[in-house]
Amino acid sequence: MHYNNIIIKNISIYHPLRKVTNDEIILHFKNQNLEIEGLLNHLGREIRYKADDSETSLSMAENVACKVIASSNIQAEDIGLLFYVSDTPEYLVPTNSLRLHNILGTINAHINMDINANCIGMLAALDNAQIYLRTKNIKYGLVIGSVLLSNIAQPNDTVAFGTFGDGACAILLENINSDKEFGFIGSNYFTDSSLSEMIQYPICGVSSIANEDVKYLEKKLRFTPHDVSFFSDKWKELIINMLNMHNININNIQHYLFSQFSKAEIKDTLDKLGIPFKRTTFVGDKYGYTGCTSPIFALKEAIDNNSISLNEYIVFCSVGAGYNMCSLLYKNMEV
Numbered sequence: 001m002h003y004n005n006i007i008i009k010n011i012s013i014y015h016p017l018r019k020v021t022n023d024e025i026i027l028h029f030k031n032q033n034l035e036i037e038g039l040l041n042h043l044g045r046e047i048r049y050k051a052d053d054s055e056t057s058l059s060m061a062e063n064v065a066c067k068v069i070a071s072s073n074i075q076a077e078d079i080g081l082l083f084y085v086s087d088t089p090e091y092l093v094p095t096n097s098l099r100l101h102n103i104l105g106t107i108n109a110h111i112n113m114d115i116n117a118n119c120i121g122m123l124a125a126l127d128n129a130q131i132y133l134r135t136k137n138i139k140y141g142l143v144i145g146s147v148l149l150s151n152i153a154q155p156n157d158t159v160a161f162g163t164f165g166d167g168a169c170a171i172l173l174e175n176i177n178s179d180k181e182f183g184f185i186g187s188n189y190f191t192d193s194s195l196s197e198m199i200q201y202p203i204c205g206v207s208s209i210a211n212e213d214v215k216y217l218e219k220k221l222r223f224t225p226h227d228v229s230f231f232s233d234k235w236k237e238l239i240i241n242m243l244n245m246h247n248i249n250i251n252n253i254q255h256y257l258f259s260q261f262s263k264a265e266i267k268d269t270l271d272k273l274g275i276p277f278k279r280t281t282f283v284g285d286k287y288g289y290t291g292c293t294s295p296i297f298a299l300k301e302a303i304d305n306n307s308i309s310l311n312e313y314i315v316f317c318s319v320g321a322g323y324n325m326c327s328l329l330y331k332n333m334e335v
Contacts, residue, residue, distance in 0.1 A: 004137070006130035007183040008060035009174040011209035012068035013300045015049040015287055025162050028155075028242040032138045036158045037065040044263025048165030048288025058163055061146035062103055068170040069269070074140060079172075081132055081141035082109035085121040085203070085292050088148045089114060100144065109142070118320035119259055120157040121145060121292030123187075123328050126171065130184040130258055132202075133175045141173040147291040152201055152221045159223045165288025169296040182333035185313075188242035190234060199321040210232065228323075231270035235317055238327045239273065242315075246329060254312035255302060259319055260294035269317075281307055294296035294318070310334045 022040055025048075029036045040046075051060070061084060069076055080253055082104075084097035091099065095114040100106075117124040122145040129141045146168035153160035176183070191280055201221040225317045235258075243250055256279060258266045263282055281302040283294075290297055295316050302308050309332065316328040 001116050001179060001209065003181045004134045004179050004190050005176045005178055005181065005183040006133050007174050008330075009140070009317045010068050010072040010167070010172040010173055010298050011165065011296065011303065012064050012071065013166065013169045013293070014064040014299050015290075016055055016060070018050050018052055019021040020048050020050050020288075023278055025205070028164065029158060032156055032270045034156065034158060036162050039158055039162065042264050043163050043261065043289070044282060045163050045288060046285040051148050051166040054249040055166075056090045057086050057146040057148040057149070057168070058096050058099065058166050060148070060166070060223045061086075061096065061144045061170075062092070064146070064168040065100060065104055065142065065144050066140070066174050072172050076105040076174070079106045079109045079139035079142050081111040081129055082106050083113060083115055083125045083129055083141070083143045084146040085115045085117075085125045085143065086147055087116050087121065087291065088152060089116070089119050107325065111136070113319040117259070117292070117324070117326075118322070119294070120318045120320040120324055120326040122169065122171075122175050122296055123318050123326040126173070126184070127187045127326070127328060128150050129173055133173060133286060136177065138271045139175050142170065143173065144168065145293040145296065147293055148219075149291060154217055154220045154222070157221070157223050159225070160221050165290050166288060167290040167293050167297065169293040169300070171296065180333070182331040185329040185331055186242055186246045187329070188238050188245070188327045189325065190238050193322055195226060198226045215300070228262070228265065231262075231265050231319055232272055234325060235265075235319070236272045237328075238325050239315055239317060242327050242329055248313060248329065252313050253315050254279065255308050255312065255314050256280040257295045257298045257302065259317070260275040260287070260298060261289045261319070292318075308332055309310070
């Protein structure tokens with residue numbers, strides 16, 4: 001049997017230089033008579049990185065994209081698809097992907113677009129990219145994610161200001177023909193829009209963002225605290241259904257890479273699946289919560305720590321505001 005397999009050929013991550021510790025965050029909220037220690041412990045936070053005024057989500061994307069191309073033994077013109085993923089894009093017109101197309105010199109990346117699916121963005125973009133590469137017989141695709149969350153958070157928001165971090169990632173995909181199936185195997189999605197009013201940016205809406213009468217903080221992010229304890233049950237269901245669709249036994253999954261928003265929710269999900277925590281990688285303590293890029297930050301850490309072996313299955317899983325979920329099934333193979 002013949003397969004067009006789409007694999008992760010290379011990966012790079014980037015974070016700003018400015019390190020912000022829990023001590024700094026605790027003091028920031030103590031000065032507002034707000035307690036945050038319990039939240040930091042629950043989510044699993046220690047360090048996060050925040051951009052300075054010289055950086056944007058686009059500049060971080062450029063940085064990480066240049067790095068992944070330079071370390072991949074290919075030329076920019078070899079890339080036939082370029083996706084840019086962000087819910088904090090620097091520009092709306094023209095697309096940031098088009099600007100990156102020009103900056104990077106990816107002259108043959110004629111499939112070129114911005115994607116915003118909030119925190120499932122990188123997983124959804126990878127899923128869509130692998131379909132494009134497979135069906136249109138494209139050799140290389142580049143998926144770049146970048147979030148600059150620190151400048152949209154309100155200073156009294158314990159969740160966004162206290163636990164989020166800025167960062168970017170880039171994944172180079174390759175299309176490889178083989179008589180064996182590996183790389184991206186399948187995906188699964190779930191959407192329940194009942195929480196769609198809980199998180200909003202900009203609060204005032206884009207139609208009012210240029211209105212001088214709109215207060216400055218109304219142009220920021222609003223994060224209304226809400227119960228997400230049921231996420232672990234939904235993640236469990238999402239993963240099991242995906243594995244069943246492909247006749248994969250859960251015991252054959254070597255490693256899990258989740259959204260890095262909540263360490264507690266990851267642990268609960270694995271407990272409900274009967275999986276030990278050592279079979280995941282958590283980096284929310286090292287980088288804060290970096291939105292759509294967070295599962296990829298975890299992937300890079302897992303690769304660097306040799307936590308992912310050849311000929312093994314990996315599951316990615318994330319959740320986006322409002323809420324929607326995405327999971328991916330991937331088989332790691334030597335090519």
